[in-house]
Structures are given as C-alpha cells and as structure tokens.
Amino acid sequence: MAALLRGLRVGRALRGFGSVVFPKTSSPQCNGLRRGFHCAALRLQEDKDKSIPVPPSSTTTYHEHYQEAPAPEADAKEAPQPNTSYADQSGEQGEEYETEEQLQAHILNAALDFVQLHGWTLEAISAGAETLGLSAASSGMFQNGAGDLVLHFIAQCNAQLTEQMAEQHNQVQLGQAEPKKTAEFLRDAVETRLRMLTPYMDNWPQAMSILLLPHNIPDSLKHLSTLVDDIWYYAGDRSTDLNWYTKRAALTGIYNTTELVMIQDSSEDFQDTWNFLENRIQDIVNMAGAAKQAASTGEAVAQGLLGAAVTLKNLTGINQRR
Amino acid sequence: MAASIRLLARRIVRDAFRTINSSVSVRIVSSSCPSNLSACRCFSDGAADKSTHFGFETVSEGEKAERVYKVFESVAQKYDVMNDAMSLGVHRLWKDMLLHVMNPQPGIRLLDVAGGTGDISFRFLNYVRSQQERVARRTARANQTPSWQEISTSYMTPTEEIEMETEARESRAVVCDINKEMLKVGKQKAESMGVSSGLSWVVGDAEELPFDDDQFDVYTIAFGIRNVTHIDLALQEAVRVLKPGGRFMCLEFSKVTNPLLARLYDAYSFQMIPVLGEVIAGDWKSYQYLVESIRKFPDQETFKQMIEDAGLFSVRYHNLTGGVVALHSGFKL
Numbered sequence: 001m002a003a004l005l006r007g008l009r010v011g012r013a014l015r016g017f018g019s020v021v022f023p024k025t026s027s028p029q030c031n032g033l034r035r036g037f038h039c040a041a042l043r044l045q046e047d048k049d050k051s052i053p054v055p056p057s058s059t060t061t062y063h064e065h066y067q068e069a070p071a072p073e074a075d076a077k078e079a080p081q082p083n084t085s086y087a088d089q090s091g092e093q094g095e096e097y098e099t100e101e102q103l104q105a106h107i108l109n110a111a112l113d114f115v116q117l118h119g120w121t122l123e124a125i126s127a128g129a130e131t132l133g134l135s136a137a138s139s140g141m142f143q144n145g146a147g148d149l150v151l152h153f154i155a156q157c158n159a160q161l162t163e164q165m166a167e168q169h170n171q172v173q174l175g176q177a178e179p180k181k182t183a184e185f186l187r188d189a190v191e192t193r194l195r196m197l198t199p200y201m202d203n204w205p206q207a208m209s210i211l212l213l214p215h216n217i218p219d220s221l222k223h224l225s226t227l228v229d230d231i232w233y234y235a236g237d238r239s240t241d242l243n244w245y246t247k248r249a250a251l252t253g254i255y256n257t258t259e260l261v262m263i264q265d266s267s268e269d270f271q272d273t274w275n276f277l278e279n280r281i282q283d284i285v286n287m288a289g290a291a292k293q294a295a296s297t298g299e300a301v302a303q304g305l306l307g308a309a310v311t312l313k314n315l316t317g318i319n320q321r322r
Numbered sequence: 323m324a325a326s327i328r329l330l331a332r333r334i335v336r337d338a339f340r341t342i343n344s345s346v347s348v349r350i351v352s353s354s355c356p357s358n359l360s361a362c363r364c365f366s367d368g369a370a371d372k373s374t375h376f377g378f379e380t381v382s383e384g385e386k387a388e389r390v391y392k393v394f395e396s397v398a399q400k401y402d403v404m405n406d407a408m409s410l411g412v413h414r415l416w417k418d419m420l421l422h423v424m425n426p427q428p429g430i431r432l433l434d435v436a437g438g439t440g441d442i443s444f445r446f447l448n449y450v451r452s453q454q455e456r457v458a459r460r461t462a463r464a465n466q467t468p469s470w471q472e473i474s475t476s477y478m479t480p481t482e483e484i485e486m487e488t489e490a491r492e493s494r495a496v497v498c499d500i501n502k503e504m505l506k507v508g509k510q511k512a513e514s515m516g517v518s519s520g521l522s523w524v525v526g527d528a529e530e531l532p533f534d535d536d537q538f539d540v541y542t543i544a545f546g547i548r549n550v551t552h553i554d555l556a557l558q559e560a561v562r563v564l565k566p567g568g569r570f571m572c573l574e575f576s577k578v579t580n581p582l583l584a585r586l587y588d589a590y591s592f593q594m595i596p597v598l599g600e601v602i603a604g605d606w607k608s609y610q611y612l613v614e615s616i617r618k619f620p621d622q623e624t625f626k627q628m629i630e631d632a633g634l635f636s637v638r639y640h641n642l643t644g645g646v647v648a649l650h651s652g653f654k655l
Contacts, residue, residue: 100636103655126427134567135539136427138653141636 104141107132108152115200120146120207147216150207151223157196158227165189165234182235183285189231190255190277194262198270205263228252254280374551377614383551390549391501393608394438398503400603401439402511407598408609416647417544420573421445423640423649428454430493430539433563435528435556436546437497438504439511440521447520450493492519496538498526529555536565544573548619557632564654570634576641576648577621583644591616622648 111128118124122145126136142148171177180188197204211220228251237247257280262273376386397404405413420442426432428450434442465472499505505523512521526532528543528550541560550556560570578584591613599609620628622639625648629637634652641648 100655122425123427129567132567134655135565135569136430136567137424137539137569138567138655139427140423140425140569140651141653 100141104148105152107134107138107141108149109156111149112153112200115149115203119203120150120210122146125149144216146210147213147219150210151216151219153200153207154211154220154223157193158223158230160196161189161193161227162230164192165230169234179236183281185235186231186251186254187274187277187281189234190251190258191274193227193255194258194270194273197259197262201263208259208263224252224255228255250284254284375615375618377611377618386551389611390551393611394501394549395503396605397599397603397608398438398501398507401504401507402441404599404603404609407602408595412643416573416642416649417441417445419640419642420542420544420571420649421449423651424540424542424569424571426450426453426493426540428457428493431537432493432495433531433533433538433541434495434497435526435531435541435543435560436499436549437542437544438499438501438508438546440497440508440523442542442544443495443497443521444512444515444517446495447493447517494520494522496522496524496533498524498528498531500525500527529559531559531563533563535562537563538568539565540569540571542571542573545575547572547574548615554628554632557629557634561633561654566654568654570629570650570652570654572625572629572650574619574625574648574650575616576619576625576645578645579641580644583646587646622650625650 107125107129109128110131111125113131114124114127118127122139122142125139125142125145125148129138130136139145144151168177172179200207210216225248228248231251232247237244239247254277258273258277261276262270265273267273372383373380374383374386375381376389381389394401409416424446426446426449430450432443432446434440434446437443468476497505497508499508502525505525509523512518524532528546529552541564543556543560547553547556557570564570578587595613596606596609599612600606603609619625622641622645626637626639629650629652633654635655637650637652639648639650
C-alpha cells in the first residue's frame with residue numbers, strides 16, 4: 001500500500017499537481033536553502049499589503065526554552081540573515097516571510113477578526129490561523145496564548161497612535177498646521193487611542209484582566225509607559241526635572257481611569273467618556289496652575305513676613321545697621 | 323543489601339538467559355511474517371552494508387527493523403502493564419503533559435505514529451470531547467438570556483442548519499504502527515472502553531507513511547522514534563503529511579541533566595527494568611534493548627537540531643521529570 005501511494009505521489013509530481021507548493025530537497029542537510037515558509041504565501045501577501053506595519057516594540061520573546069538555564073535564542077540564527085540567503089527554488093511562491101515573528105504577527109492580525117465571536121482566547125487565534133490557510137494547531141506557537149493576542153493588539157494601537165502624532169508633528173514643523181495647546185493635544189491623543197478600542201468594547205474587560213495577570217504585568221506596564229511617554233514627547237514636554245515623573249504619572253492616571261469609564265459607558269458615541277476625559281485634563285491643568293500660584297504666593301508671603309520683621313526691628317531700635 | 327539483591331538479580335539473569343535464548347529461538351522460527359520481510363525490503367539494497375545500533379549492539383540496518391519488530395511483537399500483550407510497572411505510573415503523567423501542551427482544538431486530525439496500544443489517541447479523544455462539552459455548557463449558559471435578535475434569528479434558520487454547524491468539527495485520530503500485534507492490543511482496548519467513533523488503526527512504517535501530503539493537523543510520536551532506523555526519514559515523513567501550520571510533537575526518553583539523578587536513573591534502568599521485564603512479561607532481552615536504546619538516542623539539543631534540519635520551525639523542548647523524558651515540538655510553517 002505504501003508502494004501504491006509512492007507511485008501516486010510520483011505521478012502527481014510529474015504532472016505538476018498539488019496546490020501546496022513544496023520545495024523538495026535532495027538531502028535534509030541543506031538547511032540554509034529552505035528557510036522560507038511554504039504555505040499560503042499568496043494569500044499572506046494580500047494580507048501584508050493591507051495590514052498595519054508590525055510595531056518595532058514587540059516585546060514577547062517567542063523562542064525560549066522551558067529549561068531554567070537560559071539558552072541562546074533559537075531565532076537568533078534566523079533574524080540576522082539577510083533576505084538574499086533565502087534562496088527560493090520554486091518560482092510560484094510570492095513574497096515569503098523572513099522571520100517567524102512576522103508570520104505570528106499576521107496570524108494575530110487575522111485573529112483579531114474573531115475576537116467578537118470567541119473572546120480574547122486561543123480559539124480566536126486558531127480561527128485566525130485557519131483563515132490564513134494554516135492548521136488550527138499552529139496556535140500552539142503562542143505560549144502565552146491569549147496574552148500574546150492582547151499584547152500584540154495594544155502594541156499595534158500604540159504604534160498607530162505614535163505614527164499619527166509624528167505625522168501631526170511633521171505638519172506643524174512644515175508650517176501646514178497650527179500647534180495645539182498642551183491640554184487639547186493630550187485630550188485628542190487619549191481620545192484617539194481609546195477610540196481604537198471601540199470595535200472590541202464588548203470583550204475589552206476580558207482583555208484588561210488578561211493584561212493584569214502576573215506574568216503579563218511587566219509587558220503591559222512597559223506598553224503603557226511607552227505610550228504615555230510618547231504622548232508627552234509629542235505634546236512638547238522636554239523637562240528634565242521632577243516634572244518628567246509627575247507629568248507621566250498624571251497622564252497614566254488619566255488614561256487608566258478614562259479606560260475604566262469607557263468600559264461601562266453606554267452613552268451615544270461614548271460622549272460621557274470624552275466629557276470625563278476633558279474634566280480630568282482640566283483638573284490637571286488647574287492643579288498645575290494652582291501649584292504655580294501657590295509657589296509664587298508662598299514666596300510673596302515669605303518676603304512680606306521678612307519685610308514686617310525688619311520694620312519691627314527698625315521701630316524697636318534693635319536694628320544695628322544705621 | 324544492594325549487593326545481595328544484585329547477586330540475586332545475577333542469578334535470575336543466568337537462569338533467564340538460558341530460558342530466554344530457547345524461547346526467542348522458538349519465536350523466531352514460529353513467526354513467519356511476510357510483512358516483516360517486505361518492511362526490510364525497503365532498505366535492502368545497500369542497507370546490508372550500513373550498520374546501526376540496536377541497543378548497545380551493532381547490527382545492519384535491515385536487521386534492526388526486523389529485530390525491533392520482534393521485540394514489540396513479544397511485548398505487545400504486556401506492554402501497558404510493563405509501562406506502569408517500570409515508570410511507577412508516571413508515564414501517564416508524561417502522556418497527559420503531551421496532551422496539555424498540544425491543547426487540541428475541536429475538529430483537528432491527529433496522526434499518532436508508533437501509537438501501538440493507542441494511549442495518546444484515547445487521551446486526545448477524551449480531551450477534545452471534554453472541551454466540546456465545556457463549550458456547549460458555556461453556550462447553554464449564555465443562551466439562557468438571549469437577546470431578541472438571537473431569538474429572531476433562531477426562529478428564522480431551520481434547525482438542520484444549526485445542527486450541521488456543530489457537527490462539522492468532529493476530531494479524528496489515526497493510530498499508525500508498524501507492528502500488527504501492538505495495534506491488535508490497542509483495538510481490544512478500544513472495544514473494551516467503548517470508544518469507536520473518530521478512531522482508525524493503520525499499519526504503516528514511520529519512514530514511509532501510507533498517507534497523502536498535508537493530511538494532519540498534529541503528528542505525535544510517543545516513545546517510538548528511538549526505534550526507527552532512520553530518524554531523519556521519519557521526520558521528513560512527518561513534515562510531508564502535516565498540513566501547513568501543523569504541529570509535530572515527540573515524547574521520548576532523553577538525557578537527564580542532574581548528575582545525581584542520572585546515576586540513580588542509570589542504576590534503576592540497568593538493574594531493575596530488565597528484571598521487571600523477566601518477572602512480569604517473561605522477556606529479559608526486550609527490556610534490555612529498551613534501556614540500551616534510550617542511551618543511544620541523541621540528547622535534547624541534538625534532536626532539536628535534527629527536527630530543525632527536517633524543515634520544522636519554532637522548535638522547542640520541555641524536560642519532564644528532570645530530563646528523563648523530553649517533549650519536543652515543532653511547526654510546519
């Protein structure tokens with residue numbers, strides 16, 4: 001029976017059959033030539049054209065051994081290799097993905113479409129993989145499971161926001177747009193970022209709880225802090241003193257509380273949330289103003305007291321300088 | 323006390339050897355299997371010149387396949403009992419771990435090579451069934467407060483359509499083994515457990531699987547790959563029959579990392595296991611072959627390299643029980 005199937009296979013190869021493109025290697029040792037991915041390359045190419053660029057700040061490492069002793073990353077041998085080394089024998093394949101990270105990013109992008117149906121779970125990732133022509137078992141690549149999906153999504157949203165802010169910044173530099181006031185800029189940035197969550201609002205509490213799992217906290221905190229840092233940077237903050245910390249802490253608080261308000265907001269187009277955001281930013285601005293006033297008032301009061309003390313000394317004759 | 327046990331063991335060995343040699347020779351004569359020879363014919367030309375290891379012996383490649391076949395033919399009836407005795411039941415945990423890491427979604431197809439008595443396949447079917455039950459329970463709970471939209475759509479779609487959607491995702495497991503005796507034992511187990519749907523039993527050689535390309539979502543080989551004569555051929559076959567995105571998983575004995583544990587493990591392997599084999603299954607040499615073949619198998623890193631050379635990506639391994647068993651996993655991307 002094995003011989004029969006062998007014959008069938010040979011016949012198929014001769015007739016050029018087979019929908020799956022499959023470079024045949026003569027020996028298993030020529031590993032340098034077979035580093036491309038074989039599957040559904042054309043469909044992946046379409047996806048690649050319309051997908052958002054992969055954010056550079058992807059934090060999860062997909063190639064750790066489970067052993068305690070840290071071993072060199074398995075992907076290190078793939079990542080630094082240039083594109084030219086992936087010699088592609090069959091001309092039918094379109095563009096291929098150079099690294100596993102790109103393929104994983106594509107699977108996660110496809111999985112986002114299924115979040116409404118399955119929630120932020122491995123089932124969504126499996127469904128996403130199936131739309132790309134991969135087997136559902138490929139969701140096993142994601143050791144962190146749903147955490148990988150959520151972290152990928154927020155990294156993507158942050159990258160989008162940073163792109164938009166950089167674009168606006170360029171336009172201001174070129175003189176094509178007016179620079180915004182700080183409060184307005186902050187409000188717009190936070191609103192833009194939170195609006196990216198609206199398609200997934202039904203399941204967003206599940207995503208937030210996944211981000212709060214202990215093994216995900218370092219990554220989620222990193223994403224949050226880079227987000228807040230980027231927003232302040234494009235708002236024009238170049239402070240180098242304690243203000244750097246207070247500003248970012250304030251914006252982190254605003255962002256988190258607004259997100260929480262947004263989850264239980266049922267008003268039209270989340271209008272309540274934007275009002276809340278506006279009020280909080282106004283609070284911060286007022287507090288900053290009040291702090292400055294208090295400082296100057298304090299100075300004035302101190303000077304006044306000093307003056308009164310000197311006058312008293314003069315009147316009572318204690319003053320020795322005549 | 324250890325010394326006296328060793329003396330006792332040696333005496334048993336000496337007696338056993340005499341009985342074993344006679345019984346093995348009887349078995350060689352009686353087992354007239356033409357399929358045996360056809361399996362060897364695949365590697366006939368030139369294989370007689372190349373030699374490989376059979377435990378600590380050196381044999382020709384053609385002979386190895388034949389001898390492995392005989393080993394498993396003789397241990398088939400007592401295979402499960404011996405597994406429990408030798409590993410003190412821990413092999414169940416290893417196999418459960420394999421399933422846990424696999425985390426199969428409903429509707430996927432599993433190929434269990436060297437599946438023999440079907441342990442992995444039974445666990446797979448149970449896992450998928452319990453997952454489906456969990457999903458059904460969750461949807462039932464969610465359906466208890468349906469929105470008016472859901473009620474109206476359920477009135478509009480005919481019931482056959484709804485049923486068809488749920489039945490489309492039935493998972494299937496195929497158990498493939500080169501040895502008919504092992505498959506026979508597995509089929510008997512399936513009958514006694516009442517498992518019938520979604521399970522097939524196929525005779526096949528891991529180096530040349532009787533399946534088309536791109537058939538299976540998951541390919542597992544549990545404690546079987548060290549018995550294959552050409553491991554790289556088996557890996558290539560695995561890559562061939564897996565669908566794109568499919569997963570290769572291999573559970574196999576490997577090198578123990580801790581030196582103290584390694585000494586204990588070696589002592590246990592070479593002193594206890596063959597004795598257990600003789601006492602329970604009446605077969606010293608097969609279990610001697612088993613422990614020797616474990617020593618001959620490449621270690622975790624080398625095997626990982628072999629898997630990558632075959633063309634699988636994202637290859638990782640997980641040491642179980644301190645390295646006694648390693649679970650390797652790779653994807654066909």
